Amino acid sequence: MWKWLHPYADPERAYKLSGTLFPWFAILACLFITVGTVWGLLFAPTDYQQGDSYRIIFIHVPAASMSMAAYMGMATAAFIGLVWQVKLADWAAASIAPIGAVITFIALFTGATWGKPMWGTWWVWDARLTSELVLLFLYLGVISLYASFEDKVLAARAAGILAIVGVINIPIIKYSVEWWSSLHQPSTIRITEKSTMSSEMLYPLLINILGFGLMIGAITIVRFRAEILARNGMRPWVRELAKAEEVK
């Protein structure tokens, strides 16, 4: 497997491969998010208690779950970068961080907007909300650590260690609603048993979760390719590429 994987650790190959993958991610992401959002916001039935206000779930839940998934992706990349010293993995981790931060912010913001009419408060310091806020700070920490070193190898190592340490927050976010009594409701989507949501609401939600994942993938690819070019500016293949595109 290593022999098969090894050529892709070459920046040029990775740049080209991600270029071929990008349209697939982008098109599928647009498709899924459009279908999921339109279905969720316009056609899914209203909730028996919350009326139409519950529809924020179609943005909030995908953003929240993908903020954790993106963190796991970033930490895995950072781990590979740290142990095997694959520079591409470092660059991948660095390109996920800002996207994860924005997605986490979206989750917190939509949650607060829903919390005001439903709970009666924008914010409460319960375990789920606080740990999700810690996730945002972890992302911001990784971004600023990576940005604060001139030497990007050192920067990636520092940011990578923080990213790996922060993984401990992920199970805390996930299980906070089960371990402690919190204002936030327990999870609706269950993997092993029946979800506590009617299926007409569940399908658009699942489609949107998938769409958000693909969207994060697509934006990561864009940032990843830019990162590759920025770190390899002196390499002949980048110069040739620039010449071919007629960039001075």
Add this chain to the structure above:
Amino acid sequence: MNPRRKKRLTLAVALIGGVAAIASLLLYALNSNLNLFYTPSEIVNGKTDTGVKPEAGQRIRVGGMVTVGSMVRDPNSLHVQFAVHDSLGGEILVTYDDLLPDLFREGQGIVAQGVLGEDGKLAATEVLAKHDENYMPPEVAEAMGQKHEKLDYSQQKSATQ
């Protein structure tokens, strides 16, 4: 695997393990303090693990279900009083002088923050509705016999008067 990678792998795994151990000990130590609220039976009987009871005059949060039929509304002001109970049989009275959230209704889970009085009543300064994880269309809820209409208190009041 070459020895340098092996060393780095060991270090990284040790780092994760160490942080996980620290975090779990920390969370274990803080366990009871991470709960957002007391349940009514914890106020009556004390916490199950430590037996700590909140004292009168202490500022606490209480979480539980609003007891059906316990809602008393003052006709001339916003003052309301209702009982909050849990599955273990504890019950506590809560008084409140402000607007209740949209989701508030009898049988609904709530979290009330306020000062515990000498008489054992909680004078709430904030009442938050706690939503459960169930989402369904009204037809399904009706079929399942769930009450989803907001209680009309003015009607209820005129019925009792």
